[in-house]
Amino acid sequence: MVKFIFKRLLQLIPVLLLVGVVVFTIVRLIPGDPAVVMLGPEATTDEIAMMRESLGLNKPFIYQMGIWFMNSLHGDFGSSYYYDMKVTALIVSRLEPTLLLMFLGLLVSIVVGIPVGIISAVNHNKFLDRFSIIFSMLGISIPNFWLGLMLIFVFAQKLHLLPAIGYIPIDEGNLLNSLKYLILPAFTLGLQKASETARLTRSSMLEVLKADYIRTAKAKGLSYRVVIMKHALKNAMVPTLTGIGMNIARLAGGAVVTEAVFNIPGAGSLIVSAISRRDYSLIQGDIMYIALMFVIVNLIIDILYKVFDPRVEY
Numbered sequence: 237m238v239k240f241i242f243k244r245l246l247q248l249i250p251v252l253l254l255v256g257v258v259v260f261t262i263v264r265l266i267p268g269d270p271a272v273v274m275l276g277p278e279a280t281t282d283e284i285a286m287m288r289e290s291l292g293l294n295k296p297f298i299y300q301m302g303i304w305f306m307n308s309l310h311g312d313f314g315s316s317y318y319y320d321m322k323v324t325a326l327i328v329s330r331l332e333p334t335l336l337l338m339f340l341g342l343l344v345s346i347v348v349g350i351p352v353g354i355i356s357a358v359n360h361n362k363f364l365d366r367f368s369i370i371f372s373m374l375g376i377s378i379p380n381f382w383l384g385l386m387l388i389f390v391f392a393q394k395l396h397l398l399p400a401i402g403y404i405p406i407d408e409g410n411l412l413n414s415l416k417y418l419i420l421p422a423f424t425l426g427l428q429k430a431s432e433t434a435r436l437t438r439s440s441m442l443e444v445l446k447a448d449y450i451r452t453a454k455a456k457g458l459s460y461r462v463v464i465m466k467h468a469l470k471n472a473m474v475p476t477l478t479g480i481g482m483n484i485a486r487l488a489g490g491a492v493v494t495e496a497v498f499n500i501p502g503a504g505s506l507i508v509s510a511i512s513r514r515d516y517s518l519i520q521g522d523i524m525y526i527a528l529m530f531v532i533v534n535l536i537i538d539i540l541y542k543v544f545d546p547r548v549e550y
Contacts, residue, residue: 244535255527256308256520260301263519269293270317270514291317304520313521318513323521327503333403334502337418337425337494338487344426345433345483350476352430353437358464360442368434375431380490384424384497391420401499421498425490429483436479440472447471481537485530 271287313323356368392400492504510518
């Protein structure tokens with residue numbers, strides 16, 4: 237196990253290097269000049285040239301990339317052109333609502349998706365199975381922004397149960413008060429992933445329930461609950477874990493739209509504003525943090541494979 241984790245950590249280096257090269261290149265292909273965006277359309281050619289020089293944008297492409305990589309190795313992703321502060325500090329200041337939103341969205345997807353998938357598989361071709369299939373199809377088909385607006389309309393505007401928009405940091409109130417602002421966004425973000433998790437759990441469970449060892453367990457007189465929860469579910473969780481790991485990456489992307497709908501000042505809304513302002517350093521730093529989070533989550537998922545299925549070999 238230790239050897240496997242060490243090898244996977246070494247593999248993170250080329251992955252992050254490749255992501256860095258791709259991100260740095262694509263960001264430079266975005267139409268628009270940061271100097272022009274910062275100075276406005278009335279800026280003269282000389283003013284734009286001076287601004288580009290101060291930002292280091294007049295240097296050759298390879299030189300800019302090399303400097304950025306050298307600084308990134310020390311955790312320095314540069315300074316934001318617009319906010320005039322270090323990218324790392326700016327991202328960290330916006331991570332709290334985004335991480336909480338992603339965690340709650342993931343929790344919704346697991347708590348809703350896995351039980352629905354199990355119930356569907358156990359009641360194969362029955363009413364509950366067909367109902368869960370319809371639920372899954374609806375969840376996958378409904379866009380996040382539309383679902384968010386509907387939840388705001390019902391639970392905030394009509395029932396007045398939850399706040400519609402915004403977010404209060406934990407240090408300005410308390411955790412419960414902050415979570416209250418994230419309930420609707422979490423369901424907006426998590427219900428679609430719950431549908432995907434339900435479908436994956438259902439298909440995995442149906443395959444496992446046909447296995448010989450399940451029939452043997454039933455023949456031994458084990459209770460139906462023990463057969464399903466201890467024998468079937470544990471073996472069916474390996475592909476489901478893969479789906480959950482991929483959903484975490486999708487949650488990061490979905491958080492961008494969800495934060496925009498609910499006006500949450502998180503890392504997702506930060507990257508949207510950075511793109512509109514051509515803030516190269518902030519875009520690159522934000523995406524690199526997301527990439528790092530994604531590869532670490534994949535490592536954790538691989539380790540969990542062994543926990544749920546000891547037959548898995550690394």
